Amino acid sequence: MEVQQSLWEFMAQQSDKLLSQTLAHIGLTCISLLIAVVIGLPLGIWIAQRNKAAWLVLGIAGVLQTIPSIALLGFMIPLLGIGALPAITALFLYALLPIIRNTYTGIRGVNPAVTESARGMGMSRWQVLFNVELPLAMPVILAGIRTATVINVGVATLAAYIAAGGLGEFIFGGIALNNSNMILAGAIPAALLAIFFDLLLSLVQKANVRKMRKVSLVLPILLLLLSSFYIFPYADAKMLGGFTPEFMGREDGYLGLKSKYQLNMPTVVISDAVMYKAAYEKKIDVISGYSTDGRLKAYNLITLEDDKSIFPPYYASPLVRKDVLTKYPELEAAINLLSGKINDSIMTDLNYRVDYLKQSPEKVAQDFILANDLYKKSKNGNKGVIRLGSKIFAEQYILINIYKALIEGNTELKVETKTGLGGTKICFDALTNNEIDMYPEYTGTGLLVILKPTKNDLAALSGSREKVFNYVQKGFDEQYNLQWLKPIGFNNAYALMMRKEQAQSLNIRTITDLKDYVSTDNHRH
Amino acid sequence: MIIAEHISKIFNDIKAVDDISFEVKEGETMVLLGTSGCGKTTTLKMLNRLIDASGGSISIDGKNIFDQQPEILRRTIGYVSQSNGLFPHYSVEENVSVVPKLLKWDKSKTRNRAQELLEQLKLPLEEFGHKYPDELSGGQQQRVAIARALISNPPVLLMDEPFGALDPITRAGVRKEFLELPELKQKTIVLVTHDVQEAFELGDHICLMDKGKIVQAGNAKDLILKPANAFARNFFDHQRLFLELSALTFQDILNIADADSAFQNNADNASLPEISAKASLWAGMEILSASSKDALIVRNDTLNISKIYTTSSIQEAYRILKQHN
Numbered sequence: 001m002e003v004q005q006s007l008w009e010f011m012a013q014q015s016d017k018l019l020s021q022t023l024a025h026i027g028l029t030c031i032s033l034l035i036a037v038v039i040g041l042p043l044g045i046w047i048a049q050r051n052k053a054a055w056l057v058l059g060i061a062g063v064l065q066t067i068p069s070i071a072l073l074g075f076m077i078p079l080l081g082i083g084a085l086p087a088i089t090a091l092f093l094y095a096l097l098p099i100i101r102n103t104y105t106g107i108r109g110v111n112p113a114v115t116e117s118a119r120g121m122g123m124s125r126w127q128v129l130f131n132v133e134l135p136l137a138m139p140v141i142l143a144g145i146r147t148a149t150v151i152n153v154g155v156a157t158l159a160a161y162i163a164a165g166g167l168g169e170f171i172f173g174g175i176a177l178n179n180s181n182m183i184l185a186g187a188i189p190a191a192l193l194a195i196f197f198d199l200l201l202s203l204v205q206k207a208n209v210r211k212m213r214k215v216s217l218v219l220p221i222l223l224l225l226l227s228s229f230y231i232f233p234y235a236d237a238k239m240l241g242g243f244t245p246e247f248m249g250r251e252d253g254y255l256g257l258k259s260k261y262q263l264n265m266p267t268v269v270i271s272d273a274v275m276y277k278a279a280y281e282k283k284i285d286v287i288s289g290y291s292t293d294g295r296l297k298a299y300n301l302i303t304l305e306d307d308k309s310i311f312p313p314y315y316a317s318p319l320v321r322k323d324v325l326t327k328y329p330e331l332e333a334a335i336n337l338l339s340g341k342i343n344d345s346i347m348t349d350l351n352y353r354v355d356y357l358k359q360s361p362e363k364v365a366q367d368f369i370l371a372n373d374l375y376k377k378s379k380n381g382n383k384g385v386i387r388l389g390s391k392i393f394a395e396q397y398i399l400i401n402i403y404k405a406l407i408e409g410n411t412e413l414k415v416e417t418k419t420g421l422g423g424t425k426i427c428f429d430a431l432t433n434n435e436i437d438m439y440p441e442y443t444g445t446g447l448l449v450i451l452k453p454t455k456n457d458l459a460a461l462s463g464s465r466e467k468v469f470n471y472v473q474k475g476f477d478e479q480y481n482l483q484w485l486k487p488i489g490f491n492n493a494y495a496l497m498m499r500k501e502q503a504q505s506l507n508i509r510t511i512t513d514l515k516d517y518v519s520t521d522n523h524r525h
Numbered sequence: 526m527i528i529a530e531h532i533s534k535i536f537n538d539i540k541a542v543d544d545i546s547f548e549v550k551e552g553e554t555m556v557l558l559g560t561s562g563c564g565k566t567t568t569l570k571m572l573n574r575l576i577d578a579s580g581g582s583i584s585i586d587g588k589n590i591f592d593q594q595p596e597i598l599r600r601t602i603g604y605v606s607q608s609n610g611l612f613p614h615y616s617v618e619e620n621v622s623v624v625p626k627l628l629k630w631d632k633s634k635t636r637n638r639a640q641e642l643l644e645q646l647k648l649p650l651e652e653f654g655h656k657y658p659d660e661l662s663g664g665q666q667q668r669v670a671i672a673r674a675l676i677s678n679p680p681v682l683l684m685d686e687p688f689g690a691l692d693p694i695t696r697a698g699v700r701k702e703f704l705e706l707p708e709l710k711q712k713t714i715v716l717v718t719h720d721v722q723e724a725f726e727l728g729d730h731i732c733l734m735d736k737g738k739i740v741q742a743g744n745a746k747d748l749i750l751k752p753a754n755a756f757a758r759n760f761f762d763h764q765r766l767f768l769e770l771s772a773l774t775f776q777d778i779l780n781i782a783d784a785d786s787a788f789q790n791n792a793d794n795a796s797l798p799e800i801s802a803k804a805s806l807w808a809g810m811e812i813l814s815a816s817s818k819d820a821l822i823v824r825n826d827t828l829n830i831s832k833i834y835t836t837s838s839i840q841e842a843y844r845i846l847k848q849h850n
């Protein structure tokens with residue numbers, strides 16, 4: 001294993017990215033905040049005068065607030081696609097409630113005797129608003145802006161899922177790659193930003209009510225300035241790559257594409273949940289998919305041939321705690337019933353049914369078992385409980401549903417499933433911490449993400465299926481007391497994908513073709 | 526001059542002000558007096574259209590107030606609200622300069638005027654100008670509120686319990702200063718209070734209100750000595766003696782009685798305290814009780830007569846006057 005790099009070294013080495021991500025993060029937060037202020041403030045002022053509209057507007061803003069942030073981003077994609085627009089829109093919607101609500105309560109809270117005397121002296125409605133009500137409500141309004149800012153700094157990390165940039169790129173990349181330094185390099189600046197903005201605004205907010213007239217001038221200017229930090233992560237490139245945070249940080253991913261293929265193209269970071277659709281909708285052109293993904297079929301994408309073999313094999317195998325195998329010897333045989341039963345095209349098809357035809361993973365698993373004569377009625381045993389974990393995508397859901405049926409049909413054991421455990425790091429930690437007993441893992445992931453061999457060791461494996469399998473089996477046994485059981489059969493390796501019709505019209509079949517096309521294209525400009 | 530005719534205000538079926546009429550002559554102070562909730566504030570606010578009347582007509586200096594834009598109208602009427610209503614985020618000087626700013630006075634004119642006015646109100650601009658309302662005492666705040674209403678020299682001044690928030694002692698003090706302000710001598714003032722003593726001291730003319738109606742209008746003496754009905758009588762009961770003595774002046778008893786002849790020809794008379802015949806009996810009795818002498822000289826300058834009174838001769842005159850009434 002390589003010597004652990006320190007956090008500082010990582011940050012120093014990645015300082016360019018860190019800076020641009022931080023600036024993008026500040027920009028995203030501030031743009032959305034600015035829009036929320038521009039819209040929320042007048043709305044708050046308006047409803048402060050109209051009680052009937054107040055509950056309606058506050059109600060709607062309140063409902064928006066309760067939508068989980070990931071889901072809100074999800075709703076945005078069909079409407080606004082990917083990138084800055086949906087991210088800013090989602091952040092804006094989150095910032096809206098605190099700003100409207102606090103403007104409303106702030107203005108409602110102004111002593112009526114003061115506004116009345118203002119009117120009594122002959123001020124017009126607007127003069128009362130700008131000279132009396134707003135300055136006096138300002139501390140409360142600022143408290144709302146402060147809440148909104150802190151919320152937005154946090155939610156803006158999710159912008160990385162839809163190619164809008166920000167510190168989420170490091171955070172989610174780090175989680176996917178089991179790289180704590182990378183996670184911290186994103187999480188620490190994000191936390192510091194939240195603390196910094198909170199502190200700054202708390203100072204402004206506590207400033208004497210007398211200085212509020214100055215504050216209400218300075219704040220918008222500051223916001224506008226910070227907003228300009230956000231340089232839109234991509235201009236109009238001819239060929240745009242959209243890669244997952246995980247892929248961006250991997251030697252057998254984007255780093256390898258750059259070093260081995262010399263592929264140099266503009267890229268954005270995007271979550272794999274929306275990547276295929278974005279490619280289909282021509283928002284991006286090249287994506288880093290998985291070769292058995294059902295959406296490949298659904299969205300009419302093709303994989304590019306890895307002619308320099310930078311992607312190692314990713315054969316799926318059940319990864320199990322050895323103490324469980326010893327305690328219940330019958331378990332191994334039941335699990336191995338699936339070995340060799342699923343090849344690449346079968347897996348792609350199963351995934352397609354779930355991802356695209358929207359059948360439930362349970363049903364797809366059930367159909368598969370019946371079709372392959374693996375079905376046995378559940379024994380409803382109570383000898384013990386096996387906890388199955390899965391990462392957060394369809395293939396893993398299908399696999400653990402198949403395993404559940406196999407184990408309950410062939411042994412007296414009962415199965416509990418824990419689905420949706422995020423990425424590799426979360427599943428692996430759950431397994432070593434004895435929170436689950438097994439989950440399906442891929443040999444390539446085990447090799448590169450968990451074991452992290454030296455460059456020399458890696459070269460010796462040279463992408464061979466058997467060598468890699470033996471290497472991870474030995475390594476996991478010795479280091480973690482975990483057992484890799486027999487491979488299921490399919491190879492869910494990384495692959496670069498493009499829209500079929502675009503690849504064909506440009507005559508791109510291999511990654512080298514792509515590289516050639518991109519570099520000549522760049523020369524022309 | 527303010528003329529209100531048959532004005533009413535109805536708040537969701539409640540008649541807060543019910544068909545009242547009154548007239549305030551130029552330079553006169555009219556007091557609206559009554560218990561809490563009787564409609565005083567509502568009446569006052571109808572005069573500067575902070576509340577629009579449900580019916581009736583109001584004219585100020587001959588102009589119908591409903592013909593004017595409310596903001597413009599209000600800039601020509603000084604207004605001191607029930608709680609002083611100072612802007613907490615404005616300094617004293619900024620608070621006082623609100624109306625000049627609305628009227629687009631130039632800065633030096635505003636400053637000179639503020640200086641002059643705050644000087645009169647014993648809040649010198651240099652010392653208090655930069656202070657904020659929460660740095661002032663209640664009495665000082667009231668005076669700033671009054672300065673704010675007076676700064677543009679409006680001919681009409683409306684005041685809603687301007688001394689309401691003060692303790693009785695400070696209140697009496699501020700009221701005294703108020704009476705002596707040269708600024709106020711020429712103004713047409715409508716003042717709201719529920720404090721009878723205040724009404725008697727400040728009002729040339731008093732409207733006693735109850736349940737939205739004017740029960741009785743007149744000067745202090747009329748109200749206290751010739752109540753129009755049971756409500757008016759009862760209203761003054763709890764401090765009747767004091768009020769009667771405050772309402773009656775020496776003028777009223779000059780021809781009824783004076784001190785024994787023993788006092789009339791006393792050689793010491795030159796050193797006795799003096800008082801004008803326009804002063805109230807109460808004021809005279811206060812001087813006597815504070816002085817070491819047993820008698821005082823009451824002087825009527827227009828008729829050029831003076832008489833001497835002791836405490837017992839004042840009481841005797843008061844008793845006789847009451848019997849005749």
Ligand SMILES: Nc1ncnc2c1ncn2[C@@H]1O[C@H](COP(=O)(O)OP(=O)(O)OP(=O)(O)O)[C@@H](O)[C@H]1O
Binds near residue numbers: 537539561567568
């Ligand atoms: N905005 C309003 N809406 C409804 N009713 C009102 C409103 N303002 C006043 N009232 C009612 O009108 C009546 C007269 O109120 P007003 O404020 O004129 O009394 P006030 O004589 O000034 O009393 P106080 O001495 O307590 O200030 C009261 O019964 C009050 O409840």
Ligand SMILES: [Mg+2]
Binds near residue numbers: 566567607685
């Ligand atoms: Mg009142």
